[in-house]
Amino acid sequence: MNKKQAYKQLLEFAKQIAGNSYSPYSKFAVGAAVLCENNKVFCGTNVENASYGLSMCAERVAVFTAVANGCKKIKAIAIYSEKGNVTPCGACRQVLSEFSKTADVVYNTGKNSFKTVKISSLLPKSFSGKTLKK
Numbered sequence: 046m047n048k049k050q051a052y053k054q055l056l057e058f059a060k061q062i063a064g065n066s067y068s069p070y071s072k073f074a075v076g077a078a079v080l081c082e083n084n085k086v087f088c089g090t091n092v093e094n095a096s097y098g099l100s101m102c103a104e105r106v107a108v109f110t111a112v113a114n115g116c117k118k119i120k121a122i123a124i125y126s127e128k129g130n131v132t133p134c135g136a137c138r139q140v141l142s143e144f145s146k147t148a149d150v151v152y153n154t155g156k157n158s159f160k161t162v163k164i165s166s167l168l169p170k171s172f173s174g175k176t177l178k179k
Contacts, residue, residue: 052123052151055080056159059125062088063103069093076125077103081116104137108144121149121161129153138168146171 046054055078063076068091075091089106104122111119122141124131132152133141141148141164148164165171 051080052121052149052159052161055086055121055123056125056151056153058086058088059103059123060153062090063125063127066090066103067092070095070097073128074126075103075131077107078123079107079111079116079119080121080123081111082118082120083116085111085114085116087111087114087116102134102137104133105140108137108140112144117144119145119148121151123151123159125153129155132162132167135168138164139171142168142171142173 058078059076062078063074066074068074070093078086078088080086087107087110089103089110091101091103092106093100104124107122119141124133130152132150146165149161150164150167151159151161153159
Protein backbone atom coordinates (compact mmCIF):
# COMPACT_ATOMS: atom_id res chain seq x y z
CA MET A 46 0.00 0.00 0.00
CA ASN A 47 1.46 3.37 -0.96
CA LYS A 48 1.47 6.41 1.31
CA LYS A 49 -1.56 8.04 -0.33
CA GLN A 50 -3.63 4.87 0.08
CA ALA A 51 -2.45 4.44 3.68
CA TYR A 52 -3.42 8.02 4.51
CA LYS A 53 -6.80 7.64 2.83
CA GLN A 54 -7.42 4.57 5.00
CA LEU A 55 -6.20 6.42 8.11
CA LEU A 56 -8.62 9.25 7.32
CA GLU A 57 -11.42 6.72 6.97
CA PHE A 58 -10.65 5.45 10.50
CA ALA A 59 -10.83 9.04 11.74
CA LYS A 60 -14.14 9.54 9.94
CA GLN A 61 -15.61 6.40 11.50
CA ILE A 62 -14.55 7.31 15.03
CA ALA A 63 -15.89 10.87 14.62
CA GLY A 64 -19.31 9.24 14.76
CA ASN A 65 -18.60 8.42 18.42
CA SER A 66 -17.91 12.05 19.32
CA TYR A 67 -19.55 13.42 22.45
CA SER A 68 -20.09 17.02 21.34
CA PRO A 69 -23.56 18.09 22.57
CA TYR A 70 -22.48 21.71 23.11
CA SER A 71 -20.49 22.63 20.00
CA LYS A 72 -22.08 20.07 17.64
CA PHE A 73 -18.55 19.87 16.17
CA ALA A 74 -17.63 16.18 15.91
CA VAL A 75 -13.99 15.37 15.23
CA GLY A 76 -12.22 12.05 14.84
CA ALA A 77 -8.49 11.33 14.81
CA ALA A 78 -6.41 8.28 13.95
CA VAL A 79 -2.73 8.02 14.85
CA LEU A 80 -0.38 5.84 12.79
CA CYS A 81 2.53 4.70 14.93
CA GLU A 82 6.02 3.80 13.82
CA ASN A 83 5.14 0.11 14.34
CA ASN A 84 2.18 0.61 11.91
CA LYS A 85 -0.44 0.21 14.63
CA VAL A 86 -3.37 2.65 14.53
CA PHE A 87 -5.07 4.23 17.54
CA CYS A 88 -8.18 6.36 17.33
CA GLY A 89 -9.80 9.07 19.39
CA THR A 90 -12.71 11.47 19.24
CA ASN A 91 -13.46 14.74 20.96
CA VAL A 92 -15.25 14.55 24.29
CA GLU A 93 -16.95 17.68 25.61
CA ASN A 94 -18.03 18.55 29.12
CA ALA A 95 -20.48 21.12 30.46
CA SER A 96 -17.43 22.62 32.17
CA TYR A 97 -15.81 23.48 28.84
CA GLY A 98 -12.23 23.47 30.12
CA LEU A 99 -12.56 19.77 30.89
CA SER A 100 -13.25 18.88 27.25
CA MET A 101 -10.62 17.00 25.25
CA CYS A 102 -9.73 17.14 21.57
CA ALA A 103 -9.79 14.05 19.35
CA GLU A 104 -6.11 14.37 18.50
CA ARG A 105 -4.95 14.22 22.11
CA VAL A 106 -7.32 11.35 22.90
CA ALA A 107 -5.79 9.40 19.98
CA VAL A 108 -2.20 10.23 20.98
CA PHE A 109 -2.80 9.39 24.65
CA THR A 110 -4.43 6.09 23.65
CA ALA A 111 -1.41 5.27 21.49
CA VAL A 112 0.97 6.05 24.36
CA ALA A 113 -1.16 4.00 26.79
CA ASN A 114 -0.70 1.10 24.39
CA GLY A 115 3.08 1.47 24.20
CA CYS A 116 3.43 3.60 21.07
CA LYS A 117 5.63 6.63 21.59
CA LYS A 118 6.71 7.31 17.99
CA ILE A 119 4.12 8.72 15.61
CA LYS A 120 4.40 8.63 11.82
CA ALA A 121 1.11 10.36 11.01
CA ILE A 122 -2.22 11.51 12.34
CA ALA A 123 -5.44 11.87 10.36
CA ILE A 124 -8.12 14.31 11.47
CA TYR A 125 -11.68 14.24 10.18
CA SER A 126 -14.58 16.64 10.56
CA GLU A 127 -17.63 16.95 8.33
CA LYS A 128 -16.79 20.65 8.03
CA GLY A 129 -13.37 19.80 6.52
CA ASN A 130 -10.12 21.75 6.67
CA VAL A 131 -9.72 21.12 10.42
CA THR A 132 -6.14 21.05 11.67
CA PRO A 133 -5.02 20.47 15.28
CA CYS A 134 -5.38 23.26 17.83
CA GLY A 135 -2.23 24.68 19.42
CA ALA A 136 -2.32 22.32 22.41
CA CYS A 137 -2.71 19.29 20.14
CA ARG A 138 0.14 20.51 17.92
CA GLN A 139 2.40 20.70 20.97
CA VAL A 140 1.41 17.19 22.12
CA LEU A 141 1.97 15.78 18.61
CA SER A 142 5.41 17.39 18.37
CA GLU A 143 6.37 15.66 21.64
CA PHE A 144 6.13 12.31 19.86
CA SER A 145 7.39 13.33 16.42
CA LYS A 146 8.79 16.48 14.89
CA THR A 147 8.31 15.01 11.41
CA ALA A 148 4.85 13.41 11.60
CA ASP A 149 2.45 13.99 8.75
CA VAL A 150 -0.88 15.62 9.60
CA VAL A 151 -3.62 14.47 7.24
CA TYR A 152 -7.00 16.21 7.13
CA ASN A 153 -10.00 16.13 4.86
CA THR A 154 -10.56 19.11 2.59
CA GLY A 155 -13.76 17.89 0.99
CA LYS A 156 -15.89 14.82 0.62
CA ASN A 157 -13.20 12.68 -1.05
CA SER A 158 -10.07 14.79 -0.81
CA PHE A 159 -7.40 15.43 1.79
CA LYS A 160 -4.26 17.43 2.41
CA THR A 161 -1.04 16.47 4.18
CA VAL A 162 1.31 18.81 6.07
CA LYS A 163 4.17 18.24 8.49
CA ILE A 164 3.59 18.93 12.17
CA SER A 165 6.77 21.03 12.09
CA SER A 166 5.15 23.39 9.58
CA LEU A 167 2.09 23.77 11.83
CA LEU A 168 4.22 24.34 14.94
CA PRO A 169 7.65 25.73 14.09
CA LYS A 170 10.07 26.18 17.00
CA SER A 171 8.02 23.92 19.29
CA PHE A 172 8.77 23.68 23.00
CA SER A 173 10.65 20.48 23.83
CA GLY A 174 12.44 18.60 26.55
CA LYS A 175 15.68 20.17 25.33
CA THR A 176 14.35 23.50 26.56
CA LEU A 177 14.16 22.07 30.09
CA LYS A 178 17.78 20.88 30.18
CA LYS A 179 20.46 23.20 31.47
